[in-house]
Amino acid sequence: MVLLSVADLEVRFHTADATVHAVNGVSFELEEGETLGLVGESGCGKSVTSLAIMRLLPQPAGRITGGTVTFRDAILTELPEDEMRDLRGKEIAMVFQDPMTSLNPVLTVGEQLTETLMAHRQMTRQQARARAVALLEMVGIPRPATRLGAYPHQFSGGMRQRVMIAMALALEPKVLIADEPTTALDVTIQAQILDLVRNLTADFGTAVILITHDLGVVAGMTGRVNVMYAGFVVETGTTAELFAHPRHPYTVGLLRSIPRLDDTRHEDLVPIEGQPPDMTVAPRGCPFAPRCAWREERCVAENPALEPVVPGTPIVTTGPGATHRAACWYPATDEEARHGAPLRAAGGAA
Amino acid sequence: MSTSDGALLRVEGLRVYFPIKSGIILERHVGDVRAVDGVDFELRRGETLGLVGESGCGKTTTGRAIVRLYRPTAGSIRFDGQELAGLEGEALRRVRRQMQMIFQDPFASLNPRMTLGSIVKEPLTIHGIGSPKEREGRVRQLLEVVGLNPGFVNRYPHEFSGGQRQRIGVARALAVQPDLVVADEPISALDVSIQAQILNLLERLQGEFGLTYLFIAHDLSVVRHISDRVAVMYVGRIAEVASSRDIFLGPLHPYTVALLSAIPIPDPAVEARRRRIILKGDVPNPVAPPPGCRFHTRCWLRGRLGNPAECEAVDPRVRDLAAGHQVACHFAEQVDGSAEQRLVTGRGAPPASSPA
Numbered sequence: 001m002v003l004l005s006v007a008d009l010e011v012r013f014h015t016a017d018a019t020v021h022a023v024n025g026v027s028f029e030l031e032e033g034e035t036l037g038l039v040g041e042s043g044c045g046k047s048v049t050s051l052a053i054m055r056l057l058p059q060p061a062g063r064i065t066g067g068t069v070t071f072r073d074a075i076l077t078e079l080p081e082d083e084m085r086d087l088r089g090k091e092i093a094m095v096f097q098d099p100m101t102s103l104n105p106v107l108t109v110g111e112q113l114t115e116t117l118m119a120h121r122q123m124t125r126q127q128a129r130a131r132a133v134a135l136l137e138m139v140g141i142p143r144p145a146t147r148l149g150a151y152p153h154q155f156s157g158g159m160r161q162r163v164m165i166a167m168a169l170a171l172e173p174k175v176l177i178a179d180e181p182t183t184a185l186d187v188t189i190q191a192q193i194l195d196l197v198r199n200l201t202a203d204f205g206t207a208v209i210l211i212t213h214d215l216g217v218v219a220g221m222t223g224r225v226n227v228m229y230a231g232f233v234v235e236t237g238t239t240a241e242l243f244a245h246p247r248h249p250y251t252v253g254l255l256r257s258i259p260r261l262d263d264t265r266h267e268d269l270v271p272i273e274g275q276p277p278d279m280t281v282a283p284r285g286c287p288f289a290p291r292c293a294w295r296e297e298r299c300v301a302e303n304p305a306l307e308p309v310v311p312g313t314p315i316v317t318t319g320p321g322a323t324h325r326a327a328c329w330y331p332a333t334d335e336e337a338r339h340g341a342p343l344r345a346a347g348g349a350a
Numbered sequence: 351m352s353t354s355d356g357a358l359l360r361v362e363g364l365r366v367y368f369p370i371k372s373g374i375i376l377e378r379h380v381g382d383v384r385a386v387d388g389v390d391f392e393l394r395r396g397e398t399l400g401l402v403g404e405s406g407c408g409k410t411t412t413g414r415a416i417v418r419l420y421r422p423t424a425g426s427i428r429f430d431g432q433e434l435a436g437l438e439g440e441a442l443r444r445v446r447r448q449m450q451m452i453f454q455d456p457f458a459s460l461n462p463r464m465t466l467g468s469i470v471k472e473p474l475t476i477h478g479i480g481s482p483k484e485r486e487g488r489v490r491q492l493l494e495v496v497g498l499n500p501g502f503v504n505r506y507p508h509e510f511s512g513g514q515r516q517r518i519g520v521a522r523a524l525a526v527q528p529d530l531v532v533a534d535e536p537i538s539a540l541d542v543s544i545q546a547q548i549l550n551l552l553e554r555l556q557g558e559f560g561l562t563y564l565f566i567a568h569d570l571s572v573v574r575h576i577s578d579r580v581a582v583m584y585v586g587r588i589a590e591v592a593s594s595r596d597i598f599l600g601p602l603h604p605y606t607v608a609l610l611s612a613i614p615i616p617d618p619a620v621e622a623r624r625r626r627i628i629l630k631g632d633v634p635n636p637v638a639p640p641p642g643c644r645f646h647t648r649c650w651l652r653g654r655l656g657n658p659a660e661c662e663a664v665d666p667r668v669r670d671l672a673a674g675h676q677v678a679c680h681f682a683e684q685v686d687g688s689a690e691q692r693l694v695t696g697r698g699a700p701p702a703s704s705p706a
């Protein structure tokens with residue numbers, strides 16, 4: 001069952017000297033129990049997309065200027081703020097990259113957890129306390145009853161991230177948005193946290209949107225993935241299909257530009273040339289064109305839509321049978337993807 | 351520790367402590383952050399040694415002590431036969447010309463009020479290299495070498511992207527034609543799409559100028575790609591040093607094995623088959639490192655062996671287990687051929703029971 005539906009979402013930031021085209025018509029759906037990865041380089045709109053879903057865009061600069069977000073029957077983009085506040089945490093919860101931004105530094109972890117539970121779950125203080133202990137235990141905090149009295153700064157980075165996850169899962173939300181939940185952590189701690197998220201979501205059937213720039217994390221954690229570039233989804237499909245047969249030149253570039261731990265051949269890395277896009281310029285043509293080795297004249301003039309890579313395939317948007325789609329006029333072949341560059345002679349920028 | 355000919359740099363017993371003071375009026379010395387606490391390794395001319403380990407294990411402090419941005423608390427740093435540990439003044443300035451550092455944060459490490467040209471020229475001026483006119487020429491040449499447009503000399507750092515700023519840092523480091531470059535996480539702050547640009551640049555320059563690199567990183571995939579040899583640090587110490595091949599195909603320290611197992615591989619088919627060694631707990635605090643073996647609070651092998659007393663009581667010395675392969679673990683022999691080792695090297699079938 002589809003829980004969350006994002007349709008043609010457009011977000012702009014109006015700053016003193018420019019308009020930032022942060023999200024430019026993003027559409028995707030999320031069904032119960034699945035884990036969707038959002039990948040792409042810094043500034044491509046991953047966080048802004050999720051903040052828009054949560055209606056937590058920085059004010060007054062950030063505005064949803066188009067599209068809708070629907071959770072079950074509720075159109076979130078039209079919901080009054082008090083109803084939205086009710087829904088946050090209870091139906092859709094978010095784990096932020098920097099836990100200190102969402103933990104209150106002057107309240108103990110116990111106070112924060114019990115307040116949330118009492119407000120939303122009509123529990124007595126005693127019941128809420130017992131549940132808080134259980135939650136901390138579930139995320140692997142040792143001696144949870146004594147740790148309830150500790151303040152956020154008294155926890156290590158990994159522990160704080162666990163507390164954040166405990167808070168996000170306190171009300172058993174249907175959707176969990178995790179924005180780079182492990183980026184600031186060491187790899188051995190990252191492995192602990194990802195293991196935890198994997199087990200919890202399997203136990204509760206929570207649908208997860210996992211934002212990361214680490215393709216390894218995507219490969220290990222997600223069933224489906226959206227690759228974003230310059231505020232667009234440029235490729236989507238099941239994680240297995242997308243990694244095995246990347247079609248969009250940007251995805252191809254990402255996969256060829258990172259060294260792999262299990263690479264014994266010392267293959268040359270193929271960097272993506274050029275610079276990340278300037279988001280203050282209104283997009284025209286394909287956003288990846290300035291850096292694309294596959295580019296042809298048409299690319300500069302017309303922005304391709306996200307279409308099935310096998311033309312005419314019916315579109316399935318969610319689950320293990322999701323249709324592989326890419327937004328590209330001249331998608332890479334498997335051979336080109338392995339090579340990291342176009343093989344045909346005509347045209348091209350490189 | 352065995353030494354071999356051709357060592358450009360030899361570090362022995364290096365310690366760098368940061369004192370912790372307390373009290374407002376009378377500052378009392380109440381303890382030390384033992385950031386680097388007895389480290390030995392050597393760097394051969396023309397090679398790349400990767401220095402890896404988790405946050406706070408002492409990588410940056412080691413690198414900064416080598417180029418003598420920090421004064422070592424104890425130990426010896428021999429560079430090209432010369433002892434650097436106690437060096438001061440003019441003599442220090444002279445050897446510094448041979449050792450340069452590239453910093454992690456290309457945003458913080460460049461003076462925002464200096465132009466590109468003056469940033470790259472500064473080390474030439476400090477070391478009195480060339481006439482003013484020759485310096486201008488050298489700057490242009492360096493910018494070309496690192497792939498920056500020499501026409502940009504009058505621009506300021508904020509006008510460049512992260513990748514371009516890191517190129518500026520590389521050009522600046524190369525200006526004085528150093529022998530040794532300490533690159534401290536040179537790509538960590540960059541977007542994945544441009545990390546490869548800088549990695550390829552560093553590899554190319556090494557070939558062109560015969561540079562020796564100490565390459566500091568926490569990302570083992572990157573380290574595997576660029577390094578000839580790898581040193582793994584844990585809480586101020588070296589846990590294991592070996593050729594890149596041996597570290598990745600035959601790791602012998604339980605920490606190295608766990609670290610390798612924790613790194614995600616960008617391949618869903620590989621990830622689906624993979625099992626991880628999930629370490630318990632956090633990295634210990636270097637103010638009071640665990641007694642005995644520093645890894646004993648998290649070690650998966652110790653439990654397997656029935657918690658032998660040595661692990662908690664005796665600090666394991668670095669031992670030679672094979673030619674050029676040094677390990678600081680009492681029971682490293684037990685790692686060789688273990689299911690866990692096979693798990694991370696991809697050799698043999700995964701073990702029937704889940705590890706640790």
Ligand SMILES: Nc1ncnc2c1ncn2[C@@H]1O[C@H](COP(=O)(O)OP(=O)(O)OP(=O)(O)O)[C@@H](O)[C@H]1O
Nearest residue numbers: 013020022041042043044045046047048058061279
């Ligand atoms: N408060 C803001 N004011 C102006 N622009 C903003 C603001 N927040 C984000 N942006 C811009 O919106 C775009 C998308 O940003 P977003 O934070 O979604 O990127 P991201 O994909 O999450 O990147 P990262 O990987 O660095 O977290 C960027 O160009 C960013 O500069």
Ligand SMILES: Nc1ncnc2c1ncn2[C@@H]1O[C@H](COP(=O)(O)OP(=O)(O)OP(=O)(O)O)[C@@H](O)[C@H]1O
Nearest residue numbers: 368383385404405406407408409410411412568636
């Ligand atoms: N100037 C300083 N004063 C006091 N303590 C310091 C100082 N510099 C580093 N430390 C401490 O020394 C230890 C080692 O730090 P170092 O920066 O060398 O680690 P690192 O391995 O480079 O970590 P990272 O991967 O996070 O860069 C840490 O506990 C750190 O907090």
Ligand code: SF4
Nearest residue numbers: 286289292299328329
């Ligand atoms: S081939 Fe054209 S449409 Fe496809 S990514 Fe490159 S520039 Fe864009």
Ligand code: SF4
Nearest residue numbers: 643646649661679680
């Ligand atoms: S000495 Fe003991 S605790 Fe330390 S790494 Fe070896 S087995 Fe583990």
Ligand SMILES: [Mg+2]
Nearest residue numbers: 046047048179
């Ligand atoms: Mg973000």
Ligand SMILES: [Mg+2]
Nearest residue numbers: 409410411534
């Ligand atoms: Mg460091």
